[in-house]
Amino acid sequence: MMASALTSSSLCSSSGRAAAGHVIAPIVPTVPSRAPPCLHLLPSSTPTAVVTQQAARKTIVSCAAPRPNAASSVAQMVHQNSRPMKVIVAGAGIGGLVLAVALLKQGFEVQVFERDLTAIRGEGKYRGPIQVQSNALAALEAIDPEVAAEVLREGCITGDRVNGLCDGLTGEWYVKFDTFHPAVNKGLPVTRVISRVTLQQVLARAVERYGGPSIIQNGCCVTSFEERVKASGGTQVVVNLEDGREFTADVLIGADGIWSKIRRQLIGETKANYSGYTCYTGISDFTPADIDIVGYRVFLGNGQYFVSSDVGNGKMQWYGFHKESPGGTDQEGTRKARLLEIFGQWNDNVVDLIKATPEEDVLRRDIFDRPPIFTWAKGRVALLGDSAHAMQPNLGQGGCMAIEDAYELAIDLSKAVAARSGDAAAVDVGEVLRQYQANRLMRVSAIHGMAGMAAFMASTYKCYLGEGWSKWVESLRIPHPGRVIGRLVMLLTMPAVLDWVLGGNTDHVAPNRVSYCSLGDKPKAFAESRFGEFMADDASIVHASHADWLLVSERTAATGAAGGDANSSCECKGIYMGESALVGRSGSPASPALWVDDVHVHERHAQVWREGESGASSGSDGASSSGSGSSNGFFLKDLGTGRGTWVNGHRIADGSTVRLWPGDAVEFGRHPSHEVFKVKMQHVTLRSDELQGTRYNTLLVGKVREPKALVPEQQVAAEQAGFGGKLVAA
Numbered sequence: 123m124m125a126s127a128l129t130s131s132s133l134c135s136s137s138g139r140a141a142a143g144h145v146i147a148p149i150v151p152t153v154p155s156r157a158p159p160c161l162h163l164l165p166s167s168t169p170t171a172v173v174t175q176q177a178a179r180k181t182i183v184s185c186a187a188p189r190p191n192a193a194s195s196v197a198q199m200v201h202q203n204s205r206p207m208k209v210i211v212a213g214a215g216i217g218g219l220v221l222a223v224a225l226l227k228q229g230f231e232v233q234v235f236e237r238d239l240t241a242i243r244g245e246g247k248y249r250g251p252i253q254v255q256s257n258a259l260a261a262l263e264a265i266d267p268e269v270a271a272e273v274l275r276e277g278c279i280t281g282d283r284v285n286g287l288c289d290g291l292t293g294e295w296y297v298k299f300d301t302f303h304p305a306v307n308k309g310l311p312v313t314r315v316i317s318r319v320t321l322q323q324v325l326a327r328a329v330e331r332y333g334g335p336s337i338i339q340n341g342c343c344v345t346s347f348e349e350r351v352k353a354s355g356g357t358q359v360v361v362n363l364e365d366g367r368e369f370t371a372d373v374l375i376g377a378d379g380i381w382s383k384i385r386r387q388l389i390g391e392t393k394a395n396y397s398g399y400t401c402y403t404g405i406s407d408f409t410p411a412d413i414d415i416v417g418y419r420v421f422l423g424n425g426q427y428f429v430s431s432d433v434g435n436g437k438m439q440w441y442g443f444h445k446e447s448p449g450g451t452d453q454e455g456t457r458k459a460r461l462l463e464i465f466g467q468w469n470d471n472v473v474d475l476i477k478a479t480p481e482e483d484v485l486r487r488d489i490f491d492r493p494p495i496f497t498w499a500k501g502r503v504a505l506l507g508d509s510a511h512a513m514q515p516n517l518g519q520g521g522c523m524a525i526e527d528a529y530e531l532a533i534d535l536s537k538a539v540a541a542r543s544g545d546a547a548a549v550d551v552g553e554v555l556r557q558y559q560a561n562r563l564m565r566v567s568a569i570h571g572m573a574g575m576a577a578f579m580a581s582t583y584k585c586y587l588g589e590g591w592s593k594w595v596e597s598l599r600i601p602h603p604g605r606v607i608g609r610l611v612m613l614l615t616m617p618a619v620l621d622w623v624l625g626g627n628t629d630h631v632a633p634n635r636v637s638y639c640s641l642g643d644k645p646k647a648f649a650e651s652r653f654g655e656f657m658a659d660d661a662s663i664v665h666a667s668h669a670d671w672l673l674v675s676e677r678t679a680a681t682g683a684a685g686g687d688a689n690s691s692c693e694c695k696g697i698y699m700g701e702s703a704l705v706g707r708s709g710s711p712a713s714p715a716l717w718v719d720d721v722h723v724h725e726r727h728a729q730v731w732r733e734g735e736s737g738a739s740s741g742s743d744g745a746s747s748s749g750s751g752s753s754n755g756f757f758l759k760d761l762g763t764g765r766g767t768w769v770n771g772h773r774i775a776d777g778s779t780v781r782l783w784p785g786d787a788v789e790f791g792r793h794p795s796h797e798v799f800k801v802k803m804q805h806v807t808l809r810s811d812e813l814q815g816t817r818y819n820t821l822l823v824g825k826v827r828e829p830k831a832l833v834p835e836q837q838v839a840a841e842q843a844g845f846g847g848k849l850v851a852a
């Protein structure tokens with residue numbers, strides 16, 4: 123598999139591979155397809171005839187299973203009449219590998235030089251999962267249905283759920299995105315998140331399938347190039363490697379990333395732009411309460427923001443961005459503590475995720491981009507992906523643009539060869555590469571700009587007036603005008619923006635793929651008709667989540683300090699809210715379900731319970747949901763002892779009932795209290811029988827435990843949620 127595709131540098135010995143022969147491939151367009159969306163449902167994988175370059179020398183074969191509109195008679199002419207055009211690709215990142223697949227399928231001779239394949243194989247831990255959005259998935263389908271099918275299969279679908287921006291502090295929704303309908307309305311696959319390692323392995327395997335095992339050469343650092351006149355007339359590009367070897371080709375593509383050497387030689391030294399942010403990142407075993415409805419969230423703050431995304435298999439990937447000078451480092455073992463200093467006051471979705479990540483899995487890198495450039499190509503050399511347009515990661519489109527680039531470049535080169543009746547030597551390569559640049563420049567520049575704007579917005583967000591200059595003004599909780607206006611602008615523009623980002627390249631790839639809707643892309647845990655409801659109503663997401671509600675107090679195991687600590691295990695005491703439960707003083711003869719160890723607390727102090735859709739249940743002391751205005755919620759009643767109950771620091775009236783929401787902080791008997799109970803939601807698959815209301819227990823946050831049998835209704839919920847019935851401790 124990978125091992126044979128990833129050849130060692132010792133094999134990197136000669137400049138030429140044997141001619142590739144004739145390949146019919148679907149990428150050169152003939153009649154554009156205008157198949158309406160949702161025409162049919164594709165099976166999960168499409169049968170594909172596999173051909174290597176060697177095999178292709180002798181036979182004319184179709185590389186991909188013919189799609190109704192995909193076969194191209196023009197493509198049959200590619201390389202029929204001469205030796206194939208040879209393309210050297212510097213860099214086996216996403217862009218370089220996708221380009222290699224696309225070109226090999228067109229019968230080009232391809233050589234990929236990669237400086238360090240550990241990045242592909244995954245030894246380099248810094249390569250976390252990547253979002254491959256609908257536009258890039260469509261380009262992949264147009265290049266190679268088999269590769270696309272593998273990516274679709276391996277990826278975790280996030281576009282089938284609600285995604286969006288939230289307030290970092292409170293966790294409240296700011297703006298939600300629907301990336302599902304822009305995709306399915308145009309017959310595109312729905313956005314996935316996939317491990318970079320898996321993605322690159324899928325691509326490298328395809329390169330091997332179509333070209334043989336020696337196409338990708340490891341340990342080959344491209345240092346420079348020059349154009350030389352050939353003895354036979356015309357020019358070629360000579361590519362120099364660090365080890366002194368040189369190789370010749372008709373075309374050199376610099377897909378060597380943000381620090382590209384090809385770029386430096388092509389357009390001269392330009393400074394990368396430090397985004398102002400360092401980025402901590404990690405992956406943890408964690409299942410947010412609303413995972414069945416929410417795919418990813420960006421939590422906004424001032425000078426800091428946090429991104430969390432489902433990456434499948436019970437794991438969440440997160441990025442914590444913090445504004446500071448570049449080059450900062452942390453002492454070993456202190457990253458989580460630093461993150462909790464920065465994000466510790468933010469909502470549970472952020473804090474719990476950080477706590478659940480093992481210290482050694484927290485990584486850090488400074489974020490750079492490059493200002494847009496308008497020359498990507500000169501002579502026989504062109505740039506692709508980050509070497510041409512490294513952008514801020516906020517839109518999750520950097521890699522997607524590299525994939526689109528690869529599609530465009532392969533199609534432009536193929537068309538040019540076909541236009542010369544397959545005579546590669548007759549192609550004006552410089553003109554084709556300029557055309558490629560012109561075809562990509564507008565779209566890429568616009569998306570580059572949007573990514574910059576998204577980064578600016580995410581990091582300058584202020585929830586309340588006074589933030590950053592007056593604590594007192596901030597305490598008045600007047601919504602910041604920037605937040606209000608920004609939200610309005612986003613609500614008005616976002617649908618069109620998403621439509622263009624995800625669907626703006628659709629016509630371009632249409633000749634080589636068929637629009638379709640896949641049943642597998644539909645939301646798994648809720649009816650698609652509820653999308654609108656979740657987009658419009660934040661509370662409906664809370665209520666529809668497959669989650670238990672807890673009233674729980676956390677403290678650091680070693681010190682007993684409230685709140686819990688980053689690096690020591692956290693102890694929890696609390697109850698699952700459901701049937702009516704009494705809160706009272708420790709050791710009380712009333713046998714409260716939740717004990718509070720404080721003499722200020724009454725023996726029968728308060729009551730908590732859940733009311734279902736029917737609103738049938740009520741507190742045993744006759745408590746009811748007065749004034750809630752809605753059934754199906756969680757409630758707290760102060761039992762009128764005069765000792766006092768505080769919710770979020772405000773004392774509620776004696777004997778009154780309040781509705782509880784996730785994140786609410788509840789104190790009994792006094793404020794401030796040494797035991798602060800928080801309302802938390804926990805996905806049903808994480809339910810733990812170790813949580814009980816009489817004493818503190820050490821509970822792992824989000825760590826996988828031994829599977830245990832679920833109670834029947836948990837099993838149903840877990841199955842609906844697409845989990846394998848695995849029980850995970852809190």
Ligand SMILES: Cc1cc2nc3c(=O)[nH]c(=O)nc-3n(C[C@H](O)[C@H](O)[C@H](O)COP(=O)(O)OP(=O)(O)OC[C@H]3O[C@@H](n4cnc5c(N)ncnc54)[C@H](O)[C@@H]3O)c2cc1C
Pocket residue numbers: 212213214215216217218235236237238241251252253254342343344345377378379380381382383401441489506507508509513515517518519520521522523524
């Ligand atoms: C935190 C973060 C999150 C991101 N999330 C997303 C996301 O969700 N979705 C998305 O689409 N994009 C995302 N991106 C952007 C994405 O990672 C890049 O845009 C993408 O990797 C660019 O692909 P590339 O092939 O152009 O370059 P790279 O992936 O950087 O690959 C370049 C390759 O060239 C090799 N190389 C370098 N120099 C040489 C040389 N001289 N000779 C030979 N080989 C060389 C490198 O080893 C590397 O393998 C994110 C970026 C960051 C920083």
